[in-house]
Amino acid sequence: MPVRFFIPLLAFLSIAIALGVGLFLKPAEVPSALVGKAAPEFQLPALDNQVKGLSRDDLAKGQVTIVNFFASWCAPCRVEHPQLIALRDAGYAVHAVVHKDTPKNARQFLDKLGNPFQLIGTDNDGRVSIDWGVYGVPETFIIDGNGNIIYRHVGAIMPDDLTEKILPFLAKVQS
Amino acid sequence: MIGRVVVVLTVLWCSPVMAVGVDEQTLPPTQEAVARSIMKELRCLVCQNQSIEDSDADLARDLRSIVRERVAAGDDEAGVKSYLTERYGDWILLQPPFNARMAVLWLAPFLIIGLAAFLLWRRARFKTGMPDMAPAPLTADEQAALDRLLDKDQRG
Numbered sequence: 149m150p151v152r153f154f155i156p157l158l159a160f161l162s163i164a165i166a167l168g169v170g171l172f173l174k175p176a177e178v179p180s181a182l183v184g185k186a187a188p189e190f191q192l193p194a195l196d197n198q199v200k201g202l203s204r205d206d207l208a209k210g211q212v213t214i215v216n217f218f219a220s221w222c223a224p225c226r227v228e229h230p231q232l233i234a235l236r237d238a239g240y241a242v243h244a245v246v247h248k249d250t251p252k253n254a255r256q257f258l259d260k261l262g263n264p265f266q267l268i269g270t271d272n273d274g275r276v277s278i279d280w281g282v283y284g285v286p287e288t289f290i291i292d293g294n295g296n297i298i299y300r301h302v303g304a305i306m307p308d309d310l311t312e313k314i315l316p317f318l319a320k321v322q323s
Numbered sequence: 324m325i326g327r328v329v330v331v332l333t334v335l336w337c338s339p340v341m342a343v344g345v346d347e348q349t350l351p352p353t354q355e356a357v358a359r360s361i362m363k364e365l366r367c368l369v370c371q372n373q374s375i376e377d378s379d380a381d382l383a384r385d386l387r388s389i390v391r392e393r394v395a396a397g398d399d400e401a402g403v404k405s406y407l408t409e410r411y412g413d414w415i416l417l418q419p420p421f422n423a424r425m426a427v428l429w430l431a432p433f434l435i436i437g438l439a440a441f442l443l444w445r446r447a448r449f450k451t452g453m454p455d456m457a458p459a460p461l462t463a464d465e466q467a468a469l470d471r472l473l474d475k476d477q478r479g
Contacts (some may be wrong), residue, residue, distance in 0.1 A: 181408065
């Protein structure tokens with residue numbers, strides 16, 4: 149049979165494959181406009197008197213830092229918490245922005261699950277989160293020593309994400 | 324009669340349900356109209372295929388207040404949009420902008436139509452360019468043979 153008889157079949161298959169791949173893409177993982185850019189200017193008050201607040205200056209001190217946006221009311225934040233503790237135990241500076249939460253609840257959350265954070269700022273009206281392009285908690289950013297955002301993780305950091313994406317990325321950045 | 328009036332009034336009373344909360348601080352009417360038209364073109368990132376004007380999500384509410392704030396501060400539509408795309412990227416625009424990254428998206432339909440037109444044109448030209456497909460005229464012998472056959476047929 150001449151090859152041209154197969155052209156409709158090939159056209160159909162290529163459309164079917166393209167649509168099939170499209171089904172498994174994750175549009176929820178919104179591409180970040182901020183990766184590769186300087187972290188936005190911000191200054192957030194401390195969660196309570198046990199910690200210091202967080203500002204942009206804290207992210208530009210020559211050391212790679214991790215900034216986690218979380219809230220005590222956010223279930224995936226509980227799921228990812230052990231991974232944040234693992235990052236702290238691996239020697240990384242992890243800071244937090246508490247997103248639309250009460251200091252009391254956020255503190256209870258940390259007392260119960262452990263506190264991996266060095267500096268904790270509170271973003272009550274969510275404006276700083278919007279400046280960071282955060283559209284839901286949890287989100288986690290990695291910032292180089294000069295205050296530039298170099299990585300963004302949307303949603304909970306699962307154990308696999310930690311070992312397969314985040315730790316290798318951090319190792320690459322540090323080397 | 325009164326029953327009908329009640330029905331008509333009830334129907335007229337209904338207005339389309341809006342997600343914009345009744346408790347939201349709105350702007351003076353002309354500015355609010357501008358803000359609303361901008362909101363209709365911004366994607367609610369949590370719900371993905373709703374505009375922030377249409378969505379009840381917490382983030383949509385916050386973004387609405389930002390749009391109002393920018394409009395009140397004198398930003399035009401482009402100003403508000405660039406404020407938000409700096410933070411959320413082009414994804415926040417329900418209508419993708421025409422730029423280098425989006426060029427394929429915008430041009431693909433024209434490319435496909437162009438390709439189809441080219442293929443059709445080539446096919447049409449190929450057909451007309453073919454040698455005459457009408458059979459060659461019969462030779463004298465062939466004509467005689469045909470006449471004989473037809474003649475026999477008629478006599479049946």
